[in-house]
Amino acid sequence: MGAARTLFEKVWSEHVVVEETPDTPAVLYIDLHLIHEVTTPQAFSLLRDKGLPVRRRDLTLATMDHSTPTTPVSSIKDLLVVGESAAAQVRQMQQNCADFDIELLGFDSDQRGIVHVIGPELGATQPGKTIVCGDSHTSTHGAFGALAFGIGTTEVGHVLATQCLLQRKPRTLAIEVDGQLSTGVGAKDLILAIIGEIGVDGGTGHVIEYRGRAIEALSMDARMTVCNMSIEAGARAGMIAPDETTFEYLQGRPRAPQGAEWDAAIARWRALASDDGAEFDRTVSIDASRLEPMVTFGTNPGMVVSVNDPVPDAAGDPSFQKALDYMQVDTGKPLTEAPVDVVFVGSCTNSRLSDLEQAASILAGRRVADGVRMLVVPGSQQIKKAAEDIGLDRVFTEAGAEWRESGCSMCLGMNGDTVAKGQLSVSTSNRNFEGRQGIGARTVLASPLTAAASAVSGHVADPRPLMDRS
Amino acid sequence: MKPLRQLRSRTVVLPTRDIDTDQIIPARFLTTTSREGLGKHLFADLRFAPDGQPRDEFPLNRPDTDGCEILVAGNNFGCGSSREHAPWALLDYGIRAVVSTEIADIFRNNSLKNGLVPVVVPPDAHDFLLANPGVEVSLDVERAELRIGDGAAVPFPIDAFARYCLIEGIDQLGFLQQQMDHIEHFEEQRPWTP
Numbered sequence: 001m002g003a004a005r006t007l008f009e010k011v012w013s014e015h016v017v018v019e020e021t022p023d024t025p026a027v028l029y030i031d032l033h034l035i036h037e038v039t040t041p042q043a044f045s046l047l048r049d050k051g052l053p054v055r056r057r058d059l060t061l062a063t064m065d066h067s068t069p070t071t072p073v074s075s076i077k078d079l080l081v082v083g084e085s086a087a088a089q090v091r092q093m094q095q096n097c098a099d100f101d102i103e104l105l106g107f108d109s110d111q112r113g114i115v116h117v118i119g120p121e122l123g124a125t126q127p128g129k130t131i132v133c134g135d136s137h138t139s140t141h142g143a144f145g146a147l148a149f150g151i152g153t154t155e156v157g158h159v160l161a162t163q164c165l166l167q168r169k170p171r172t173l174a175i176e177v178d179g180q181l182s183t184g185v186g187a188k189d190l191i192l193a194i195i196g197e198i199g200v201d202g203g204t205g206h207v208i209e210y211r212g213r214a215i216e217a218l219s220m221d222a223r224m225t226v227c228n229m230s231i232e233a234g235a236r237a238g239m240i241a242p243d244e245t246t247f248e249y250l251q252g253r254p255r256a257p258q259g260a261e262w263d264a265a266i267a268r269w270r271a272l273a274s275d276d277g278a279e280f281d282r283t284v285s286i287d288a289s290r291l292e293p294m295v296t297f298g299t300n301p302g303m304v305v306s307v308n309d310p311v312p313d314a315a316g317d318p319s320f321q322k323a324l325d326y327m328q329v330d331t332g333k334p335l336t337e338a339p340v341d342v343v344f345v346g347s348c349t350n351s352r353l354s355d356l357e358q359a360a361s362i363l364a365g366r367r368v369a370d371g372v373r374m375l376v377v378p379g380s381q382q383i384k385k386a387a388e389d390i391g392l393d394r395v396f397t398e399a400g401a402e403w404r405e406s407g408c409s410m411c412l413g414m415n416g417d418t419v420a421k422g423q424l425s426v427s428t429s430n431r432n433f434e435g436r437q438g439i440g441a442r443t444v445l446a447s448p449l450t451a452a453a454s455a456v457s458g459h460v461a462d463p464r465p466l467m468d469r470s
Numbered sequence: 471m472k473p474l475r476q477l478r479s480r481t482v483v484l485p486t487r488d489i490d491t492d493q494i495i496p497a498r499f500l501t502t503t504s505r506e507g508l509g510k511h512l513f514a515d516l517r518f519a520p521d522g523q524p525r526d527e528f529p530l531n532r533p534d535t536d537g538c539e540i541l542v543a544g545n546n547f548g549c550g551s552s553r554e555h556a557p558w559a560l561l562d563y564g565i566r567a568v569v570s571t572e573i574a575d576i577f578r579n580n581s582l583k584n585g586l587v588p589v590v591v592p593p594d595a596h597d598f599l600l601a602n603p604g605v606e607v608s609l610d611v612e613r614a615e616l617r618i619g620d621g622a623a624v625p626f627p628i629d630a631f632a633r634y635c636l637i638e639g640i641d642q643l644g645f646l647q648q649q650m651d652h653i654e655h656f657e658e659q660r661p662w663t664p
Contacts, residue, residue: 014660017649017652017653017656018649018652022630023630023631023634024630024631024645025629025631027646027649027652027653029653029656029657029660031664032664038500038501038553039552039553039554041502041503041504042503042504042505042554045503045504046643050643059664066497066500067501083501085501085502086501088501088503089501089502089503092503126664129664134552134554135551135552136550136551136552136576150552150576151552151576151579152552152553152554152576152579152580152583153505153554153580154554154580154583154584154642154643155579155580155583157643158642158643158646161643161646161647162643162646162647162649162650162653163653164646164649164653165646166631166642166645166646168629200488200546200549201488201545201546201549201572201574204546204572204574204575205575231550231576234546234549234574234575236575264662265662268662300488300490300549318485318486319485319486319487319488319544322486412492412497412551413497413498414497414498414500414501421520431490431492431550431551433490433492433493433550434492434493434515435492435493435496435515436492436497439496439515439520440515440520
């Protein structure tokens, strides 16, 4: 018997091709490489310059999500709504995938969507895999017990050419979440509270493992929301041990193992959880039962309060004051008095079917307040169809919200879906950075429930009073 | 990648904490398919007003920071997105090293692959650099030391392999390709296939 090992250590050690030494990093094998149009063009240029093929096309999956319109695309003209340069980038992706013979889930596929939504949805994301993508929110896939992290374009080139990366082994951070989330408080509130607790650099150099009863009780959609924002705490990755919830989600998905292979996979996956007594470099404990709906008030996700708590003042900290000045929020008062201009439900954080259901549960029979624009962008074309099958699209449009095609959309505004200067946006996305949703846009991060409650109220709102319909 | 052994430069200082990659280069400039010419968009919304006019108060717009190759920034520089456009933009503008008390993981990795040196220093040295913009600094990558003026050398942590690649100007892909026998062997003997 070896020493007790963590989930991370098990996945890491199983993928080490060449051990690290003081002089050289480890060579780490990558099981799944997800690629999209924004962070790959320069990597394909490198392959062309060096005359290299893509080494493992079968482990590479492409889609387009960042620069794509959220209006339907059936021709070049439809594509141009995003502007010349974004449209050119999309066409370059189509060309690169054609030239290098890579499977592209593009506009002709009903499986297209946000890269971190479709990997799990198709069953390509699986426990124990190493997964990378040129996108920091690759941490999402850790919800399945995969080791998944974002890389830059040079590293995208490395993986395309060799299926490997040079990596130093990160440290481990256990986040133990006990207790039970209250009604109206969800995974988004939990991860915002965690980032508020440990800070936007609290996870730097670490892989987080989320554990404890409150994590075990979460659905896969909710676990993905938690792991998605690991990078907002600076962590390399976030992981959750696979369990029955994980297996139930994956069973029968098109790229998940089938038949005898499924049984073998389950046996392998069950052994991945951290052993009793496994040691982490650091441990942080959170009590889920004390949490309330959370909203950010500043310009990073760690600047967060309970929705009814007052916004703190800067106490002489110039960086904090700069954020407050940008956001134009009043300190000493809760954000619930802040009028809202835009509400965005979407992004790789909160665009899955259960997120849309939660937003719709608030909007049903209500109207988006006058003067508020609400945009609902499903995470994938499959989620769009599933939502339409149960009538969610009608709930949104009858309430006065816009119902769109899938994509990253207003999370980062690369495709023209932007928030205007000075406008306040309540957004289910992951970053409230200055200018993230548009030049001068002011972003409040929140859960789908809180976003929908804010849309109907016309100001930032606690969703809980709107949930009781008895 | 150009080799970088030593560098002597005055500093330009951005004291704010948590400067994220959306501030370093906003997403609307990521629709490019090239890595060239991004320096003109570096810190776009901090450097320029919405009408395109330079903001005089922004440190990079002050004439005395012309030619500075070392950027000193607040804690946790480069957090957020994995966009390699951030180090590309800094390098294209002329910055060769970033000094802070903490530098975000992905940004640090991306920087090292392009010849931009991430330099993490202790709080006292950082405080001095923040309080003295424009001070002359010597960076010795081979020794992994930073010297402020004629003061004592401040050592900084840097991965041995990354340092070797920086001072030799080596592309890490070549090293990975040399491991191909190991990679093929790994694929043949692993107990399950993805």
